[in-house]
Amino acid sequence: VSSKEIVQQLIENSTTFRDKTEFAQDKYIKKKKKKYEAVITIVKPSTRILSTMYYAREPGKINHLRYDTLAQMLTLGNVHAGNKMIVMETCAGLVLGAVMERMGGYGTIIQMYPGGGPVRAATSCFGFPKHFFDNLHEFPLSKVESLLSGTFSTEALPSEPEGNALAEEESNGMSHEKQVTEEEPTTDAAMEVNQTEEQETMDISTKDVEFKENKEKEMKENVREKQRKQWERRKKLIETAALLRERNSDGLIVASKFHPTPLLLALLEFVAPSRPFVAYCQYKEPLLECYTRLRERGGVVNLKLSETWLRNYQVLPDRSHPKLTMSGGGGYLLSGITVVLDKDRSDSSPSEAMKMEEPSSKRCKVQDLHC
Template structure:
């Protein structure tokens, strides 16, 4: 039964674009992705035409495709989703409505004008009719089959030298595909499915097309996973979305991210989702972050870049002795700590006026308006970074304000590293306040709202060292490529505080408090399907694993108990009396009513009965 009702068109009214919304078109210096029909994904950047490599060089910064370089200055201003055709002259935008695979009508038209090498025009016409029939032969059985086709490498009469000569002379890719079909001795005897596969394969090779795609956390993760999944520990886009949802990442939060194993994808994704509202503390190892290029590909705006704060691992995992040694170097002759970076930043005037020598250089030596604009743009970016970048001392104070403190105001150390000494001069302060030795002000303590970990280090030690920076009742997520390390972490967090085993000298004294609840160890199942009429099946060349996740919620370190200890239960029972279930008819055991009359006497009698029972048990045991 078929329905004759026609669906009403869906119309939307255009709304003014918000300032934080990504632009609909490609801007200068924006990073973007090129998606090809053969599932290739290439990163590129839209660089204007005025950016020469050198005054004598006439080429521009390229985009490399198939061992050839292409300029991207002509792509600026194009909307995302535009299909480009890769030609000898460059990347040419196609009209709206074109797809990555060319229309087969073009191949049929070109095939009718091409004859095989033996001059048999009837064969060419028959092959064109076979291509036409292959579009409508998705369900019915065709008389052709592949039983008599043998791979002897002699079915194609067109040699490689002839194909190369066609490419060198600038022959259209559609004509090359038509020539390959007309000179194939087995194309007419193939099934419709085989012909469609053959045509698609030749179109992707000799008629390459690509689509401009915006760089988002999902597309960034998919492109890096397709290029080399081992470099990002098999992190898939579905796992990335699961991590962001489980960590409850939203605007206005303070998130601690340690993603040294996934090339900074998590830091970029968290920063993009928060939209510049809040703070992202991204831990890195070494002198500087090694994955800044990945973050730059996200095209973050000024607010988003300012919310991302890079923190060295030494600020979290380093010893206090090393931190004090770094601070002592900054003391001046009078003994005060001098923050040089902050002093220079406060001395900058905005907008920054040009000095006399800079003005003379631009007017007398540069002179060209284009080069003057480039010089001023670089100068503006340099001063903007100085104004928004925190100094080492300010960043250290910001990180210290995220750490949990005890009742005396001392910072809570890690549960694993028991050799770290606390600095009494900086930790003995009122609870909730961190002094600022440079400005004389105070920073209120605010712990992180979530923690995301993706590292190749031991996840157990890492999460125990980072838990003091997480606020109670807030989630944490740990990603790892393998299951076994997370199993050990799961058991440690589950049994922490419930055992009294202190045989391991590396582990601290266990207490009754639990540190995490709602622990979940999961993995995601993701499979891509080919959905065609009569040919629906899963993709046979997919990765089997996208990593494992350990999620949980931190408990308050002072009241974080899953159940009351026996001493507390006995104290409450002695104070409140035993619980009595009411009998049917509205009366309790012993004739007491529901309205509470005689309740005090009942509690007393209940307490006396318990005392008699305990005395009787003691007498029996003796």
């Protein structure tokens, strides 16, 4: 039985359907279709679809980041193709995926991550082609301080895995030959004494030898693969550090569960002047503290702390109106533009800064009163 037949049967058996108004009948039919019709639509993943899905099902994984707030972040961060962006987020890779989608595979993205490695669960859901990840770099937050102080260094890179593999094979071959030459006289004597016993145990011994050889080969391959991955990881780390040392990034986006103040103060050092930055937080108080610290530090202009407001509307013929329920809050955004930091002014005392800001006439009156 199809769903249309079920809905038609329900309409025919309903005693109150004919007495309802036209709007009520449409509502009744839609309600029954929604209940009995199973429609599956396959759509291409996008930032809006994934952010809506995460916000509806698992908002804690994306720090309760609403899709309209994410759109504001991309706009305030001036994300476009060809940019060199720094992204620090703990939203399961949703913000990173949104930036990659907006840039379209052109430009450079440096992802800062805490812990042992980046989390990109949502990024993998976008289905980006392979070349999108060619310009994606990653750098741990634990090494940012050493990079800023100039003490950043990696351990000595291991030699290329191919050279190690060849050396291991040669050494293993030489040792195997030595073992064979040493065992020749003993095996000859044993064969003269117990030829019959060796023939019986030959099959078993050959199987054991083959099993051991295969196991040793697997272990060697695993070691080589591990060395190769470590070598590639360290090579990428050095390349990312070189990109950060240039300090010419075109933008900074922070959406983390950590306090935004130390993150912004550290990562703004890698952003070029006259470039935008934006930080997201679920709560207002951490961003207020960050706002105050940035104003005291200087080097930024056009600082704004904002909250996005979203309300859904029902749009239907002759009955369009805002919906009764709406989202309570989508988080807060702190945005601004970097400028060249005046070190002389930042190093001066607060009293000297106040004197510099006071008008000349006011300073004269204050000096006369002291006299």
